[in-house]
Amino acid sequence: MNKAYVIKKLFQALVTVFLVLVLNYILFRVMPGDPLAMLMRNPKASPEAVAKTRALFGLDKPWYVQFGLYIKQLFRGDLGFSFLHRKPVSEVIASRLLPTILLAGLAEIIAITVGTLIGIVSAWKRGKKIDTISLSFSLITYSMPTFWLGILLVSFFSVSLRIFPTTGMMTPGAAFRDLFALVADVGMHLVLPVLTLALVLIGEYALVMRNSLLDVLTEDYVTTAKAKGFTEKYVIRKHAVPNALLPMVTIIAINLGLVIGGTIQVETIFSWPGLGRLMYDALINRDYPLLQGIFLLVSLAVIGANFCADILYGYLDPRVRG
Amino acid sequence: MDRKASAKVRRKKTRDFFTSLRKNKMGMAGCVMLALFVFMAFFGPLLLPYNPMVFGNAEDVFAPPSPGHPLGKDDMGRDVLGALIAGSRISLAVGILATLLSMVVGTCIGIVAGYYGGRVDMLLMRFTDVFLVLPWLPLMLVLAAILGSSVWNIIMVIGLTSWAGTARVVRAQTLSIKEKQFVERARAIGAGSVHIMIRHILPNAFPLVFANTILVSAVAILSETTLSFLGMGDPLHPSWGMMLHFAFESGAASIGAFWFLFPPGLCVVAVVLAFTFLGYAFDEILNPKLKRR
Numbered sequence: 001m002n003k004a005y006v007i008k009k010l011f012q013a014l015v016t017v018f019l020v021l022v023l024n025y026i027l028f029r030v031m032p033g034d035p036l037a038m039l040m041r042n043p044k045a046s047p048e049a050v051a052k053t054r055a056l057f058g059l060d061k062p063w064y065v066q067f068g069l070y071i072k073q074l075f076r077g078d079l080g081f082s083f084l085h086r087k088p089v090s091e092v093i094a095s096r097l098l099p100t101i102l103l104a105g106l107a108e109i110i111a112i113t114v115g116t117l118i119g120i121v122s123a124w125k126r127g128k129k130i131d132t133i134s135l136s137f138s139l140i141t142y143s144m145p146t147f148w149l150g151i152l153l154v155s156f157f158s159v160s161l162r163i164f165p166t167t168g169m170m171t172p173g174a175a176f177r178d179l180f181a182l183v184a185d186v187g188m189h190l191v192l193p194v195l196t197l198a199l200v201l202i203g204e205y206a207l208v209m210r211n212s213l214l215d216v217l218t219e220d221y222v223t224t225a226k227a228k229g230f231t232e233k234y235v236i237r238k239h240a241v242p243n244a245l246l247p248m249v250t251i252i253a254i255n256l257g258l259v260i261g262g263t264i265q266v267e268t269i270f271s272w273p274g275l276g277r278l279m280y281d282a283l284i285n286r287d288y289p290l291l292q293g294i295f296l297l298v299s300l301a302v303i304g305a306n307f308c309a310d311i312l313y314g315y316l317d318p319r320v321r322g
Numbered sequence: 323m324d325r326k327a328s329a330k331v332r333r334k335k336t337r338d339f340f341t342s343l344r345k346n347k348m349g350m351a352g353c354v355m356l357a358l359f360v361f362m363a364f365f366g367p368l369l370l371p372y373n374p375m376v377f378g379n380a381e382d383v384f385a386p387p388s389p390g391h392p393l394g395k396d397d398m399g400r401d402v403l404g405a406l407i408a409g410s411r412i413s414l415a416v417g418i419l420a421t422l423l424s425m426v427v428g429t430c431i432g433i434v435a436g437y438y439g440g441r442v443d444m445l446l447m448r449f450t451d452v453f454l455v456l457p458w459l460p461l462m463l464v465l466a467a468i469l470g471s472s473v474w475n476i477i478m479v480i481g482l483t484s485w486a487g488t489a490r491v492v493r494a495q496t497l498s499i500k501e502k503q504f505v506e507r508a509r510a511i512g513a514g515s516v517h518i519m520i521r522h523i524l525p526n527a528f529p530l531v532f533a534n535t536i537l538v539s540a541v542a543i544l545s546e547t548t549l550s551f552l553g554m555g556d557p558l559h560p561s562w563g564m565m566l567h568f569a570f571e572s573g574a575a576s577i578g579a580f581w582f583l584f585p586p587g588l589c590v591v592a593v594v595l596a597f598t599f600l601g602y603a604f605d606e607i608l609n610p611k612l613k614r615r
Contacts, residue, residue, distance in 0.1 A: 012448070012451070015448055016448070016451060016452055016455055019448070019449070019452045020452065020456065023452070027464060027465070027468055028468075139595065139598055139599075140591070140595065142594075142598065143540070143544075143590075143591050143594035143595040143598055144587075144590075144591050144594075145544060145547050145548055145551065145563075145566075145587065145590055145591075146548075147548065147551055147552075147566075147570075148547075148551075148566065148587040148590070148591075151566075151570065151575055151583060151587070152584075152587075154575055155575050155580060155583065159575055159576055166575075166576070256457070257455070257456065257457035257458055257459075258457075258458065260457045260459070260460060261457060261458055261459030261460070261548075264459055264460070264463070264552070265459075265548065265551075265552070268552065269570070279460065279463070280552060280553075283463055283467050283552065283553065283554070284553055286467065288467075291464060291467060292464075294460070295460050295461070295464050298457050298460050299455075299456055299457060299460075302455055302456065302457050303455055306455055
């Protein structure tokens with residue numbers, strides 16, 4: 001693979017990371033809750049105390065020194081201290097990472113598989129009833145706020161039918177006989193959050209796959225293959241689908257930002273103890289260091305995913321390397 | 323002379339566009355749905371016989387639908403239909419203003435980047451990429467938390483985070499327009515850059531900007547709903563998202579007060595769907611490549 005291409009993409013990603021750091025720094029410098037502003041609210045704070053606090057947080061230094069200090073802190077893995085949890089931000093985030101990965105990962109796997117299949121079927125049966133149904137499904141789930149879809153599912157499955165639990169990751173206070181009972185309990189709690197997130201993503205993936213496949217089907221090599229006498233099913237499976245899958249790679253990576261947005265909503269609705277719920281709690285309680293830490297982490301994750309997609313795409317499709 | 327001719331062509335194209343739109347089923351459905359909601363926002367309050375913001379007594383809390391109050395009452399004993407109509411004004415206004423802001427920012431950045439090219443282009447596009455890449459909801463939430471909850475801040479937050487796609491599209495269009503002969507001619511007779519950008523490039527890039535407006539409107543309304551639901555809305559100007567926030571926080575789902583939970587969400591879905599339909603119709607009309615399939 002072309003080295004220059006990788007270096008160019010890496011450089012672009014690093015520039016984006018730098019801009020995100022600057023943005024993050026600027027955003028949280030103008031925030032209303034910096035340590036000084038909180039102290040200033042106390043009318044009895046003496047000038048000495050204010051000056052001391054300024055020095056303590058490095059606020060008496062010029063902005064570029066402060067920015068340097070901020071970067072240095074980040075490289076040491078120091079994201080600050082959470083007001084709300086009274087623990088280092090990095091520790092709080094680390095403890096919430098796994099539930100989110102479990103939830104979002106499962107939803108992604110289901111959505112990619114089902115969405116791609118629906119997309120293929122609807123492109124193949126273009127204009128038929130099944131295409132119309134899947135298209136309407138995609139449009140409606142796209143137009144629906146994710147949290148509202150979650151509320152609908154809860155109203156139906158938990159409140160009316162009482163099949164699945166409404167909140168949390170496991171039944172509170174339950175003593176599990178063995179590992180199997182624990183997994184089963186978490187599994188029951190997982191169904192509705194995963195379903196909500198997956199439904200939203202399925203529509204999106206199905207639409208992208210459908211359009212991509214329709215584009216490919218107008219290519220000359222598909223016509224050639226048909227002219228050679230291959231059956232339509234064979235041409236779609238062996239010639240069209242592999243090429244149509246290419247844009248899916250990019251979409252899945254770009255979608256990570258969307259998945260994170262969906263996770264925030266779903267975790268809020270279901271009180272799922274992950275990063276999304278953590279962010280909601282940080283927002284409601286105006287816990288800025290925690291908010292900044294989560295925002296930085298998800299931004300880096302999304303930039304990383306985009307970089308990987310670029311590289312993978314260049315590897316899969318030789319045309320873009322040039 | 324040259325510009326007059328191109329203006330004439332544009333007028334004819336506009337006419338053709340509306341003829342095609344009238345024939346497009348999805349487009350017309352979107353138009354009708356939007357018209358209904360605009361009517362609701364403008365005239366709804368006049369048709370209501372009571373003040374929707376009046377709090378009820380204890381027995382009014384979560385009162386189910388009745389003849390006088392077809393959608394029942396909310397967690398504070400207020401009429402849900404009244405709140406829904408009041409909310410339509412906020413939701414639509416915020417969505418439209420945020421979209422306008424986003425269009426202005428996106429179009430300016432796109433045209434300037436495309437027209438000047440070189441280092442300006444590179445800088446602006448890197449900047450655009452940052453906004454394109456950053457996770458959309460966390461970015462808006464962080465901005466909203468820092469700026470504080472007011473209707474204007476929400477408009478700013480949505481407008482300033484959703485322009486990147488427009489900027490890209492407009493830049494690409496500008497790149498092709500600026501190579502056209504009439505731009506070269508204008509430059510030859512001494513037209514300045516700003517003049518060319520406003521009088522020659524902008525009118526020709528406009529159809530694309532317009533099609534983009536529709537798509538961004540859908541996103542803006544969804545964003546407003548989500549932000550308000552997550553507690554970043556303006557409590558003094560309750561939108562549909564804010565209603566859903568109160569419905570969720572008051573446990574309307576577990577009480578089974580579906581009349582409070584479903585209507586605001588349905589309205590959001592209908593409006594976003596209307597914009598999406600229109601967007602699809604525009605795409606089909608303006609993008610001839612789709613017709614081939």
